[in-house]
């Protein structure tokens with residue numbers, strides 16, 4: 001397993017001629033067609049494109065949750081598209097952080113338990129103590145609260161704390177502010193981008209929101225690959 005703290009000059013994400021199709025009642029549904037791009041270390045890249053253009057599909061491929069019909073994805077020198085299912089899960093647990101629109105938090109666990117999952121379940125090396133990270137996201141008073149009593153903005157702050165508590169080099173975010181009002185949305189983005197900048201974490205972010213994608217170093221429009 002690659003150690004995320006020992007980066008080499010090959011460190012980046014390479015998406016190389018990716019296509020993805022799904023079976024449908026009208027035959028094969030081609031979602032992604034020959035998508036290629038690179039992401040440099042510590043870059044913040046936004047993926048945009050109309051609803052249904054395959055943004056989430058692409059993120060699932062890069063996360064190794066799904067495998068493409070063709071093409072390859074290399075992350076920090078590991079070609080994840082050649083790994084087994086278990087290999088990809090392992091890689092994901094050790095290298096990637098996630099902040100998604102529907103949070104992906106475990107409702108029956110507390111804030112502390114959710115935040116500690118990457119460290120306790122996957123043995124990821126910690127970058128912050130639990131107390132430190134909860135203080136940073138302003139959730140100290142909610143440490144022992146169950147997720148289901150939290151507001152949407154608070155849940156997204158839990159997701160951010162969980163994403164950044166371990167030493168991950170790469171964060172994937174899918175519409176991280178999609179369900180939040182403008183004020184909360186801005187607060188969450190500030191928090192996410194500040195952590196990424198401070199820690200040198202590379203970010204791939206899916207968004208519809210021009211206020212958000214104009215803050216990225218680079219924007220990739222899936223419509224331009226059609």
Ligand SMILES: Nc1ncnc2c1ncn2[C@@H]1O[C@H](COP(=O)(O)OP(=O)(O)OP(=O)(O)O)[C@@H](O)[C@H]1O
Pocket residue numbers: 022023029031049050051052053054055056057058
């Ligand atoms: N596992 C699957 N099987 C069949 N079709 C799928 C599957 N996953 C996604 N699709 C289809 O692929 C298309 C792209 O979906 P995707 O969720 O990637 O779009 P998106 O760009 O993220 O859209 P949105 O902006 O609405 O979130 C959709 O038409 C969807 O129904």
Ligand SMILES: [Mg+2]
Pocket residue numbers: 055056057174
């Ligand atoms: Mg989507």
